[in-house]
Amino acid sequence: MKKLLKTLIIIGSIFMLIFSFYDFLSIINKLNTRNTWEHLSDVGKQTANTYSEIFQSLKVSIVNTSELISTSFESQKDIGNILENFCHNKNLFARVWYVDENHLLQNYYHKMTYRSKNDYIDKIFKGEAGITNSFISDYNHDEVIAIYAPVYKKNKVVGGVVGILDLNSENNNYIYQDVFDNQSYVFAVTGDGQIISKIKNTHTLYNGDNYFEFLEKEVHFDQGSYHEILEMIDKEKSGYFSFSYQKNKRYVYMTPVKINNWYIFTVISNKVIDQQNNYINQATSLLIIKISIFFLIMLFFIVRYFQKINSRYETINKELKTSNKKIALLLKQNSDRIFEYNIKNDSLTLDAWNDYPKLLLNSFLSNLHNYNFVSKEHEQLLKDSFHKIIETHQKVIFDAKFPYISKDDETWFHVSIIYNEDNEKLIGTLRNSSREMKEYNVLVQDHMFKNSIYSQAFAMFAVNLKTRKVVIYQTGGIYYNAIDVEYNDEFINKLLKNTYKKDRDKVRMFFNYKRVQNLYHHHDGHDRIEFRIFNEQTNDYMWIRFRIQFERQSSNNELLMIAYANNIHSEKLRQLENEFKAQRDGLTGLYNRQTFNQLVDDYLKEEFSVARYDAYMIVDLDDFKSINDTLGHSYGDEVIQRVADILENNCYESGYVGRFGGDEFVIFLYDQESNAQIENKVRKILREINGIKFDKYCEISASIGMTFVKKEKFHQELFEMCDKALYVCKNSGKNRFFIYTENEDIDE
Numbered sequence: 191m192k193k194l195l196k197t198l199i200i201i202g203s204i205f206m207l208i209f210s211f212y213d214f215l216s217i218i219n220k221l222n223t224r225n226t227w228e229h230l231s232d233v234g235k236q237t238a239n240t241y242s243e244i245f246q247s248l249k250v251s252i253v254n255t256s257e258l259i260s261t262s263f264e265s266q267k268d269i270g271n272i273l274e275n276f277c278h279n280k281n282l283f284a285r286v287w288y289v290d291e292n293h294l295l296q297n298y299y300h301k302m303t304y305r306s307k308n309d310y311i312d313k314i315f316k317g318e319a320g321i322t323n324s325f326i327s328d329y330n331h332d333e334v335i336a337i338y339a340p341v342y343k344k345n346k347v348v349g350g351v352v353g354i355l356d357l358n359s360e361n362n363n364y365i366y367q368d369v370f371d372n373q374s375y376v377f378a379v380t381g382d383g384q385i386i387s388k389i390k391n392t393h394t395l396y397n398g399d400n401y402f403e404f405l406e407k408e409v410h411f412d413q414g415s416y417h418e419i420l421e422m423i424d425k426e427k428s429g430y431f432s433f434s435y436q437k438n439k440r441y442v443y444m445t446p447v448k449i450n451n452w453y454i455f456t457v458i459s460n461k462v463i464d465q466q467n468n469y470i471n472q473a474t475s476l477l478i479i480k481i482s483i484f485f486l487i488m489l490f491f492i493v494r495y496f497q498k499i500n501s502r503y504e505t506i507n508k509e510l511k512t513s514n515k516k517i518a519l520l521l522k523q524n525s526d527r528i529f530e531y532n533i534k535n536d537s538l539t540l541d542a543w544n545d546y547p548k549l550l551l552n553s554f555l556s557n558l559h560n561y562n563f564v565s566k567e568h569e570q571l572l573k574d575s576f577h578k579i580i581e582t583h584q585k586v587i588f589d590a591k592f593p594y595i596s597k598d599d600e601t602w603f604h605v606s607i608i609y610n611e612d613n614e615k616l617i618g619t620l621r622n623s624s625r626e627m628k629e630y631n632v633l634v635q636d637h638m639f640k641n642s643i644y645s646q647a648f649a650m651f652a653v654n655l656k657t658r659k660v661v662i663y664q665t666g667g668i669y670y671n672a673i674d675v676e677y678n679d680e681f682i683n684k685l686l687k688n689t690y691k692k693d694r695d696k697v698r699m700f701f702n703y704k705r706v707q708n709l710y711h712h713h714d715g716h717d718r719i720e721f722r723i724f725n726e727q728t729n730d731y732m733w734i735r736f737r738i739q740f741e742r743q744s745s746n747n748e749l750l751m752i753a754y755a756n757n758i759h760s761e762k763l764r765q766l767e768n769e770f771k772a773q774r775d776g777l778t779g780l781y782n783r784q785t786f787n788q789l790v791d792d793y794l795k796e797e798f799s800v801a802r803y804d805a806y807m808i809v810d811l812d813d814f815k816s817i818n819d820t821l822g823h824s825y826g827d828e829v830i831q832r833v834a835d836i837l838e839n840n841c842y843e844s845g846y847v848g849r850f851g852g853d854e855f856v857i858f859l860y861d862q863e864s865n866a867q868i869e870n871k872v873r874k875i876l877r878e879i880n881g882i883k884f885d886k887y888c889e890i891s892a893s894i895g896m897t898f899v900k901k902e903k904f905h906q907e908l909f910e911m912c913d914k915a916l917y918v919c920k921n922s923g924k925n926r927f928f929i930y931t932e933n934e935d936i937d938e
Contacts, residue, residue, distance in 0.1 A: 230456055234443040255351050286351065319339035323384070374462070381423060395438060412432045426451075441463075531554065535552070536552070563593075583611070587606050649754070649755045655748075720758065732757065733757075734757055778831055806912055895928055
């Protein structure tokens with residue numbers, strides 16, 4: 191029967207081990223899959239940012255070329271030379287045209303003329319610059335994208351510059367990241383699904399021109415749907431979906447590009463995750479085998495070790511019994527009485543003492559009030575102490591009166607109780623402490639404590655610096671005697687129990703024993719501290735000020751450290767209110783210049799272990815002077831306040847907003863999801879400012895110059911970049927934002 195039971199236990203253990211191993215691999219595979227998905231999203235976001243930066247750079251180059259023509263050309267030959275030089279430097283463009291006053295596309299260098307029917311020509315003569323979606327070129331019937339900007343003469347549009355990107359050209363692969371070891375493929379598409387550029391490899395499922403047609407008609411969605419994709423594009427959101435096509439499963443992360451309504455689709459095969467999981471499974475299996483071998487070797491040595499020490503067990507046990515007798519004898523010599531409490535039986539045994547025999551009290555705690563063992567005022571203290579040591583197994587020390595032992599109601603006993611794990615009993619000693627209690631009662635009447643009472647202290651305690659003992663403490667107006675209470679981390683932690691969480695470290699440092707000693711010897715002046723503590727009467731935190739002073743004890747001339755606290759809540763609130771006003775702009779409540787600059791500099795000095803997306807921007811209202819002149823300064827102030835509310839509401843969670851004066855605001859956004867998210871937030875701010883209505887003849891708009899934070903360490907660098915970008919905004923139509931590009935010169 192025993193052999194059968196052992197066999198069943200072994201078989202059960204093997205099955206349990208196999209199941210645990212399988213469960214462990216499942217968890218590892220899930221974590222790996224989750225990490226792959228997170229990597230997929232990071233790749234998509236980075237690709238979208240790179241794609242946006244390339245097109246924005248191309249747009250800036252077209253704008254700069256149009257500005258160069260505006261300021262430099264005197265003849266058609268000059269235009270041809272400028273565009274010819276530009277084409278040599280910007281070989282990404284298939285063609286570069288000049289739009290003349292007759293709306294004809296000209297190439298003066300090659301003497302070519304061409305009329306386009308696309309509406310971007312009209313936008314040029316309206317003074318707009320931008321990037322089109324894909325369209326079929328009338329020139330060569332290829333799928334193309336146009337980037338355009340107007341040319342001015344005497345503040346009038348006289349033409350424009352157009353750069354043509356050929357989507358079917360193999361040279362125009364703007365997505366160059368080699369991701370997932372070349373096992374992924376990436377599509378950049380317009381809002382209607384037309385493919386702008388793509389990475390193709392052996393895993394690519396689709397080679398057509400419109401990715402949405404493939405998703406709508408050819409695939410089966412495992413997660414998400416075609417309509418959800420269209421909804422995310424409409425709301426400019428990022429997200430995941432997965433689909434199956436001809437027994438091939440793909441995982442996709444889609445994220446918006448900061449141009450028109452373009453999107454990046456990053457796609458990987460489920461084989462990528464399966465390969466990684468297989469590799470991890472093999473490596474984990476090998477590791478478990480090695481650990482098992484090591485465990486068996488260690489188990490062998492442990493068994494041998496216990497075999498050796500087992501022979502000594504009886505000798506050691508005898509020595510322990512002898513030691514216990516010695517301990518009991520020592521306790522009797524140093525204490526008035528010794529007792530044992532049997533937890534299981536609720537019985538207390540009191541040892542023989544003087545003329546009193548050994549005594550057994552059954553149902554001790556449950557019948558305590560009938561024994562008159564402890565004074566009525568200390569019954570609950572005794573019960574609480576017993577329950578505490580039973581639950582925590584920690585030593586308990588307290589003082590109380592025991593009429594059963596002393597035969598009177600005046601004698602104090604110092605009680606010390608420990609937990610005996612071997613037989614689950616409590617062992618305690620009772621030592622007569624009447625003399626010490628009398629001494630400390632006299633101490634309460636001493637003038638040093640009267641001074642604390644007279645000062646209406648919220649709380650106080652005193653520490654004997656020689657013995658490092660707390661001699662008395664007070665809270666809520668009630669004084670407590672403290673005998674054998676160490677001034678250590680445990681006592682300070684009790685003080686910190688109701689302290690406001692953010693204040694605990696500085697309070698712990700202030701009351702550190704070595705710091706207190708140093709304060710007495712060197713008198714460095716740091717004898718007070720202000721912090722918040724929970725007030726049960728108001729059910730809220732209140733400000734108090736603890737102060738330390740040193741006094742000589744009148745009875746023995748030993749040095750005491752006295753710490754007492756006063757309620758400074760009202761005074762502190764007034765101080766904090768004044769500090770708040772000193773940091774804020776009076777009209778809007780936003781940060782003033784000095785405070786804003788300091789906050790930005792403090793952030794830039796921090797070192798972060800991961801890449802972060804941060805941005806600095808200047809917001810300037812367009813034609814604000816006309817608002818004051820038309821509606822009056824009171825309306826102007828209200829506009830400033832409304833704009834301040836819009837900026838604060840959009841940026842308060844992870845950003846600083848300040849007002850530098852007049853209609854000039856500054857924003858610093860930190861820890862954003864991506865640069866695309868920052869630009870979407872800027873667009874939202876511009877829309878909300880446009881939505882401010884006071885008078886039907888008065889429109890509110892703003893221009894924003896911004897830059898993304900890279901390695902800058904001071905706010906001045908960022909402000910200068912944004913100021914240059916703002917200059918471009920103001921001179922290109924206002925009511926927009928412009929991003930400072932480090933590689934491009936901005937003429938002032």
